[in-house]
Amino acid sequence: MMELNNRVAIITGGSRGIGKSIAFSLAEKGVKVVINYNSSEAQAKKVVDDLNERGFEAMAIQANVANLEDAKSLVERTVEQFGRLDIIVNNAGITRDRTFKKLKEEDWHEVINVNLNSVYNTCTASLPHLTDSDNARIINISSIIGQSGGFGQTNYSAAKAGMIGFTKSFALELARTNITVNAICPGFIETDMLGEVPEEIKEQIKAKIPKKRFGTPEEIAKAVVYLCQDGEYITGQQINVNGGLYM
Structure with a gap:
């Protein structure tokens, strides 16, 4: 078991939903958390305020992790503040759902940049500092859609599948080091993203899930904590x- 107290984690897209739950769950284990956001400043600061009020160490840093220089700045500011970096949770993600015939070039590139290229950017920026840690973790929040595909989601599916391939290859390269690399693939989780789906469609989705319900952000966060705390031999x-929806 890795002692998480006083470890330092960056959670990209950490101002709401899954990212917010991950931040709280890690903080409760004593991790100092950096809430990365791009445009949700008020939400990110609210998360930090809530964490600070509970006695946890946290800070918010604005950075568009789809941009390499922003990702480097995010990592540098984290290390300047806390003196180390042990955990990267690549959670930043967007959707631009359209059938391929209606998909615009900017829809493709924006989703690939935010969901996939950001993983390259944060890993490039953080690797020297993770190597200095005695037990580091890279956790990529992929999706069931990256495994099974999704109608009207060629861009999102490609990005999330790319995260899985990246995870496997990077894990092989780092297997002899102190760094593990894993992906978590949530199914349909009760977040703002799912909230945009019409109720009729949500009921159809729920009917296909063996557990007959949607997951919660807290259930994803538990998997992150497990990998951080007990995942030394998992890479x-x-x-x-996903409630059994994809096996």
């Missing part, structure tokens, strides 16, 4: 938290 894996 290159896809951890499916």
Whole structure:
């Protein structure tokens, strides 16, 4: 078991939903958390205020992690503040759902940049500092859609599948080091993203889930904590938290 107290984690897209739950769950284990956001400043600061009020150490840093220089700045400011970096949770993600015939070039590139290229950017920026840690973790929040595909989601599916391939290859390269690399693949989780789906469609989705309900952000966060705390011999894996929808 890795002692998490006083470890330092960056959670990209950490101002709401899954990212917010991950931040709280890690903080409760004593991790100092950096809430990365791009445009949700008020939400990010609210998360930090809530964490600080509970006695946890946290800060918010604005950075568009789809941009390499922003990702480097995010990591540098984190290390300047806390003196180390042990955990990267690549959670930043957007959707631009359209059938391929209606998909615009900017829809493709924006989703690939935010969901996939950001993983390259944060890993490039953080690797020297993670190497200095005695037990580091890279956790990529992929999706069931990266495994099974999704109608009207060629861009999102490609990005999330790319995260899985990246995870496996990077895990092989780092297997002899102190760094593990894993992906978590959530199913349909009760977040703002799911909230945009019409109720009729949500009921159709729920009917296909063996557990007959949607997951919660807290259930994804539990998987992150498990990998951070007990996952020393787990690397290159896809951890499916999907209620049995994809096996």
